[in-house]
Amino acid sequence: MEYSQMELYLKAIGDHNRMLILKYLMKEALCICEFTELLDMTQPAISQHMRKLKAAELVMEEKRSRWTIWSLNTRHPQYPILLHLLSLLPEPERTIESLAAEGKKVICE
Numbered sequence: 001m002e003y004s005q006m007e008l009y010l011k012a013i014g015d016h017n018r019m020l021i022l023k024y025l026m027k028e029a030l031c032i033c034e035f036t037e038l039l040d041m042t043q044p045a046i047s048q049h050m051r052k053l054k055a056a057e058l059v060m061e062e063k064r065s066r067w068t069i070w071s072l073n074t075r076h077p078q079y080p081i082l083l084h085l086l087s088l089l090p091e092p093e094r095t096i097e098s099l100a101a102e103g104k105k106v107i108c109e
Contacts, residue, residue: 001077001078008055008056009056009058009078011052011056012052012053012055012056012058013056013058013082013085015049015052017039017041017045017049018049018052018053019086019089020038020039020092021035021039021046021049021050021053022053022058022059022072022082022086023086023089023091023092024038024092025059025070025071025072026072026083026086029062029069029070029071030069030070031067031068031069031070032046032047032050032067032068032070033067034096037094037099037104038092038094038095038096038099039094050070057073057076058072058073058076058082059071059072059073060072060073
């Protein structure tokens with residue numbers, strides 16, 4: 001890995017919200033609308049975080065109809081290291097299940 005690649009990788013994972021996004025993606029693939037509810041952020045803000053994660057090749061996107069589903073890039077050379085680092089973090093407080101229990105429905109429009 002080159003220095004510039006390592007810098008991009010570390011900058012991509014070195015943000016609180018992006019760490020949360022990656023932690024959520026460890027469990028399942030999600031769309032932007034789900035992240036907006038989980039992180040209580042706007043769609044443009046989430047999209048900017050996803051752009052940085054995609055530039056570092058840490059996430060992959062899959063188009064499904066009108067939606068883009070995001071997942072971790074399991075082929076990234078540092079994927080095992082990423083999983084280890086994420087495993088050191090606590091589980092996020094909010095989950096899709098906890099939102100449903102609160103009566104909040106995540107609806108992608």
